[in-house]
Amino acid sequence: MKLMYRIVASSAACVAGLAFASAQAQEIKLGVHATLSGAGAVWGQAMLGAAELAADEVNAKGGLEVAGKKYRVVVTSYDDKYKANDAVTAMNRLINDDKIKFVVGPLGSAAAVAVLPMATDDKVITMTMAFTPKALGKEFPYSFRPVISSAEFSDPQIAWVVKKLNVKRVGGLFPNDESGQQVGAANAKAYEKVGANFEAREYFERERVDFVPLLTRLFAKNIDTIELNGNAPTTAALIVKQAREMGFKGPIIRTGGDATGEIVKVAGKAAAEGVYVHQTINPADAKVADYIKRFQAKYKSEMNAFSPMFHANVQMLFGAMQQAKTTTDLDKIRDAMASMKDYETVIGKVSWSGEQAYGIKRQLDAPFYVGVIRDGVSQIVAKCTLKSCD
């Protein structure tokens, strides 16, 4: 009797194993490599949501159809805790344990610098949020950037804001790592180009939550404007809150990725009133509004505006697989994606550019906006291209 049970059990296991294996063959694995904890968690959730919503969209239709076969998209994610060594561990697991070839991530500049060499060696397509110019280049042909980085939006945005607010003396707080240092330098140059002086720059460790001593140092240099640059959403919010609590009444500008939701939530509507922000997307646009609704319904939390950019990139990836008629030839998929022009996505028609700045077309070319926070919501006051804002 016992032997009979054993035979039945092992046959069942074999059948299940075969079924599982053949199910595996009809899958496209999408990895997410992002910060899912700490001050940058809101960004990571945006990227994870973009991947999962893209997978849901495609799986609802029975899978992605490539060269006549249907593929289910499966998402696997790892938290890099915004630390370079954890980023390396996470990428290792995606590439070597899970055998994934398409990754939404890495998120931070420090992570990008750490993992892009290995991703390139293993021919893995990555879609990064990293603002450092070192994330794109001829030496990383599989690295794409679907967000407009400060290198692209700083100049036009800062030129517009300085003119509008008559800014003269700027101060800023920057995290003491790759992104912070790059953004600090880029910001200072951009302000100086249009006649304002970046008087004071203070660097801090990312986990810091008390900025009162640092803000005191900035105010001692008589600045009239605070620049929030690319600080993580919760950090930016704490800076706004603490600056207003210290009696700072001057303009606060964020020339960095979307943090509006957090700023309003943590600093409060009163403190957030009048903060100038870089707006990545136009939430009034029908397709974007629909995406936001889907995100909020699925995750029950505010959506960070970077999410639709990654969603658009994943949509382009799927389109590239269909155009190249393969899910495994990385070079063909990469080239198909890179050559897309005016491709219709959730954020409208987009292309790739960056030939001049990086030597290779891997920077998403899409419009962006300058907004002002009024009564807890960012209102668009200018539309911008990579050249200028109107």
Next chain:
Amino acid sequence: MSFEVLLVQAVVNGLVLGMLYMLMAIGFTMAFGIMRVVNFAHGEFYMIGAFVAFFLVTLWDVPYVLAIAGAGLATAVLGAAVERTVFKPFYGDELNGMIVALGLSVILQNLALIAWGPAPRSFASPFGGVLNVGPLVFPNERLFALGAAVLLVLGFWLLMARTQVGRAMRALAQDKEVALMQGIRANRVYPLAFAMAVGLAAVAGALMAPVFSVSPFAGHTPMLKAFVVVILGGLGSIPGAVVGGLMLGLIESLAGTLLSAMMADILQLALVIGLLLFRPWGLLGQREREG
């Protein structure tokens, strides 16, 4: 902004931070002094206190001051349970007790992560706005935290100095065998002491929740600071925790304001290294007795 204004603001901010570090350090040092437990999970009780206060205020509309008390009590009860189940088996085995505490820390952080997600949460303190004293500006919520912490420490001192329970705890800390011979029931006093220790951490968390926001990893830095304070003041010494906490807060705030954030971090740790080299029992601690 004149130099005097700068200095006064830095000192007041340093006192607020110092009170926070002091609350954390008193609890941490108590656990060691009375039970010889190095509670590496102490920061997680700060985090739990912050979350309990957050949920009481945002989900059940409990007034903030009551929520702080609620956070302290709830965490104290949890602490007593943890002491009986997790730490008691390791009394007398300090090394394994430390390892167990580290494990507990990781478990609590990740349970919080699973239950509440990684995104930082915040709520507004009812003590919003600022107090203007001439050119000086003080945020009301920080002043409230300072005041509440002072009251708490005074209450704690009264309890330790003037009550039976406090005397029992001090006796156990001084000499366990003699205390037991005198009829002190360790099995009653230990869980109470641990509950108080983590209750203090939880109240610190609840006081700082509206100021700094709350996340599963929020306890990491306060734990580190508590550790530094306890080294400064002497492991097991409550006066040491008080003095050390205030010192650390002031050093951090003054160095951060007058020098830079990086220098502030370096100075604090350089101080620790210096003390460990030349006066390892801390400023107010007791030298290790030989024999």
